[in-house]
Amino acid sequence: MSFFSKLRERLTKSSSKIGQGLDDLVGEGTPEPATPAAPEPAPPPPAPPKAAEPAPAVIPTPAPAPTPPPTPAPRAAEPAPAPAPQPAPKPGLMGRLFGTGAPTAAEPRRELDDAMLEELEDTLVAADMGVETALSVTANIAEGRMGRRISSTELKTLLADEITRIMTPVARPLPLYPKKPQVVLVVGVNGSGKTTTIGKLASQFKAAGKNVVIAAGDTFRAAAVEQLQVWGQRAGVPVMTAPEGSDPASLAFDAMTRAEAEGADLLMIDTAGRLQNRQDLMEELAKIVRVIRKKDPSAPHNTLLVLDATTGQNALSQVETFRKLADVSGLVMTKLDGTARGGVLVALADKFGLPIHAIGVGEQIDDLDAFEPQDFARALVGL
Numbered sequence: 001m002s003f004f005s006k007l008r009e010r011l012t013k014s015s016s017k018i019g020q021g022l023d024d025l026v027g028e029g030t031p032e033p034a035t036p037a038a039p040e041p042a043p044p045p046p047a048p049p050k051a052a053e054p055a056p057a058v059i060p061t062p063a064p065a066p067t068p069p070p071t072p073a074p075r076a077a078e079p080a081p082a083p084a085p086q087p088a089p090k091p092g093l094m095g096r097l098f099g100t101g102a103p104t105a106a107e108p109r110r111e112l113d114d115a116m117l118e119e120l121e122d123t124l125v126a127a128d129m130g131v132e133t134a135l136s137v138t139a140n141i142a143e144g145r146m147g148r149r150i151s152s153t154e155l156k157t158l159l160a161d162e163i164t165r166i167m168t169p170v171a172r173p174l175p176l177y178p179k180k181p182q183v184v185l186v187v188g189v190n191g192s193g194k195t196t197t198i199g200k201l202a203s204q205f206k207a208a209g210k211n212v213v214i215a216a217g218d219t220f221r222a223a224a225v226e227q228l229q230v231w232g233q234r235a236g237v238p239v240m241t242a243p244e245g246s247d248p249a250s251l252a253f254d255a256m257t258r259a260e261a262e263g264a265d266l267l268m269i270d271t272a273g274r275l276q277n278r279q280d281l282m283e284e285l286a287k288i289v290r291v292i293r294k295k296d297p298s299a300p301h302n303t304l305l306v307l308d309a310t311t312g313q314n315a316l317s318q319v320e321t322f323r324k325l326a327d328v329s330g331l332v333m334t335k336l337d338g339t340a341r342g343g344v345l346v347a348l349a350d351k352f353g354l355p356i357h358a359i360g361v362g363e364q365i366d367d368l369d370a371f372e373p374q375d376f377a378r379a380l381v382g383l
Helices: 003-010 012-027 093-098 114-126 131-142 152-170 194-207 222-235 248-261 279-295 314-326 344-352 373-381
Strands: 108-111 149-151 182-187 212-215 266-269 302-308 330-334 356-360 368-370
Touching (some): 131 152, 131 344, 152 344, 182 194, 182 279, 182 314, 194 302, 194 330, 194 356, 194 368, 212 222, 212 248, 248 266, 279 314, 302 314, 314 344, 330 344
Parallel strands (some): 182 266, 212 266, 302 330, 330 356
Antiparallel strands (some): 356 368
8 A cells, every 4th residue: 555545544533624624614605506407309201202203003924913912002201219328427536526527516616705715714723724824724715716616626626735835845855965874864743753763764775775863862761762672673773772761971972983984974972851940851952962062063964853743733833943953954744643633834934934744643663654745635635
């Protein structure tokens, strides 16, 4: 199953929330009246029968000939039967997808007016798209269309196009540099999916031929270290660890030394989950960055902030805080399969413009993939 198929299948809560909201919003209108079919022209009257021509005279012969049976009188020509009505042609795949092709008389339509726009804004805000983004999106949809009667399918397509427009500039894969080792620092709050994301990324980079080293910098949680070791064994990637409770900044420095000695392409450093409102924990993260830069002033070359989609609008404050302390360079959004708040990714793209390197929709290795804006937009609105 392709990643988009999984996204479309598993993004059920977001899709149903926004898609059903749009259906209900347009459903308050009235069905589009079907255009009456034009009457078929009457068939032409049958031509009158021709008069029978006299039979030719019979030449007598010596042998008596039997009397021929009388020729029946010609019958009037019957009118040709009317052709059976042909069924209307079915729309093709693109017609069914985008609502083009043969019109559907039963699909309700509603006039795009101020009341409808206000309801659309409420629907988008409820999906955690944010007030500012929702206002911008609805204004663009309304431009040049006020007073038109539109269907739910048309509205969903317009909304998907707007979301795609917002998110296309931020859909960028994790950049790879010639610098060795390229240091990738992974940060985020508790439970956001950092450890799993590191394991999946390391496995994918290893499969692409890169030499990868992982540093288990969450020295306060034994389960995180064990989880990384499992991923490392699965991907064939070495995992550096330190005794529980030891200084994670010291581990990061040692990991850089080892990765440099082994000629590794990538060094991925896990960090302990921390709440953005805990100043002591955030200062610890800042210390890790300072120590890394003593070894390499240009490091970390990537700082990935892993966000849990289920946190909704709280993700915005997380981005603001982590950007100040760790100079976040890109985002990874996880758990899109378990939330009705997928619209927050649109709000993040619209407000911060940070690259979105990958999204996750499950726990398996292939459930994390590069972000594709059009596929995401169509799945989000329920197309």
